[in-house]
Amino acid sequence: MRLPFWLWAVIIGFVPTRLLATLDYLIVPPAGLGGYFLDTALVLSLFLVYFVYAIHFISKRMERLDNYVTQMNPDQPVNALRIPFRLANVFAVWVVLLLAITLLFGLPSPAAIFSEHITVIAYFFFILASFLWIYGYSMYVIHRAGKLPLRLKPFTEDRTLGLRPFGSASLRLASIYAVFPVTWTFVELVSIDVEIPGGLAITFAPIRLTDIIFSVGLILVGIVLFFLPLLSIRKRLLDAKRQELSWVTPRYTTVIAKLKEQVPKTAQEDKANQTQALADELTIVRQIQQDIQRIQSWPFDVGVVSRLATILVVPPILGVLARVLILVFLHL
Template sequence: MTLRILDWLGEPEWIWIVLWTGVSLIRPVVLSIALDASGRRLTSGEWLTVVSSQLAIAWLTLVGFWGVRRISRGVRALAPELATIAPGDAAREFFPGMASTIGPLALTFGVVVVPSFVSSWQHWGPLPALTDFPLVVINSLPSMTFVWVYLVLLAGLHRLGRARLSLDPFPEDRSLGLGPVGSLALTGFWLVLVAAIPLIAVESSELATVVLTLGVIVASVALFFLSLFRVHRQMAQAKRHYVTQARVMYREAYAPVRAKPALKTLQAQSAALGVAQALVERAEKILEWPIDERATTWVVVVITGVVTGLTVRLVLTLAGA
């Protein structure tokens, strides 16, 4: 949705993104003016909280714009691979709703705008809440559009796993043709973590914020692997097939040596045995997830570090440290 708005606004796009992000810096000023008109003033602590939260939202806005464009382009680039991987479902749309307008708007109002409006009305009064309402909509639309696009991506990966995949590119491709799919899924996952940095850094001493951040991280990890689980099952099944096939070839190449265990027979079969052995080793290295071991290790290390840090912070917060 945000991409269509930027296209409608025209070039240069980066200026509109900067101005859109700048709304986060205007909101504290508008809130202060509205509070003055209501006979209230922000304390220094409240100012710090408001400004820090708006800086976090500005970051989310930038990541939202970039993430939506990156994932949308990645999905379009997957079309040739999907036509090869799922030939029986070539005409199927695996990522419907990527360009939806209703989805991002529903998330924006349901998750951010309405709760924020109710909270502002209760905490600050009607005038600040009404004044802040349009700014909250503008502020939250890019990040909620990104959340929607990411959810559509995860749903599409799950839908892809339900199709009958043609995992033929062996032995030249350890990912069985699913490398681009895993790369896009991992890109979306890293973008979520990057977007969550402000949640980790801002107001981290508050119990609600720590619990929310921990919940977001755990849910993101769970959804990431669940979306790829059906693909993983098909890859694991294909790996077992190729390993079995390669071992049968090795057994057939070794059969003459077993029947007549002589050096001359071994020399005659050495070329076939070498090829068969290489094929077995290659088959045993086929990936069971569409992301390689190095990427998986990075995910585990980063997530373990973040979750450990947040858990320690949660314990300290509960202990009143």
């Protein structure tokens, strides 16, 4: 019997962390029943479930993008944009993360290994490494797609020449990243302490300049992560626009030159007809040139930009405003 994906996500997110936390509590008992259930392992498990779902979503999205690339170029090898999940690569990212954490915070003491749930945190970073590998490689896949020999759509059919799905895919990746600034805003907004028995204690944190700077930094990172994979797609669009203009611009110049020669001359009937023909041709060429100029420089429209702003910018701003309003009302 095949288990549904959501159940696998729950198992991966909760079972190992709870088992590892239980082993830690056998060495260092928790402070009450609430300390056993509502602990670091629970919070990390929620993030792990999100990471597992994000990995699944990104993989499916890249499969759809790979199928679309195959439609644009049937000669393209199958699975050219599929993400290879290699355990060795994930392990390498995991080791880098552990080394970075060790350099920042130092090696834990023997007692802290159990009291601080180091094994749970190590498992969390392993799933995080899997997420970062999939996320980073998907960005590389989108970037690499811009260098493939794709058969672009005519500019008369699509102003993005059929490359809009790559912009949508990059927006989906930015949406997945958006959980980090949103979570940071919430964590810095309130502090929740739960004790069983004892009740629930909620503390509202004051606004600090460092929090605002860090939130702005997270937003800027999200914007960079959105645009970075699309640079090769942008280059492809600009090259296509330049190539189309390379034949219509000389034609436009030629028609203008011929029209200049005809206008000063006596408007005899045959020359008048020729002048009218040149004027009609000029109108057609100008319209074609304007249509080519409308080819977009990025594979998305204004609606995508507004959604990106809604995803990345609005939640942190609302979080800061909420903190201001809460602190104002508390001091009234």
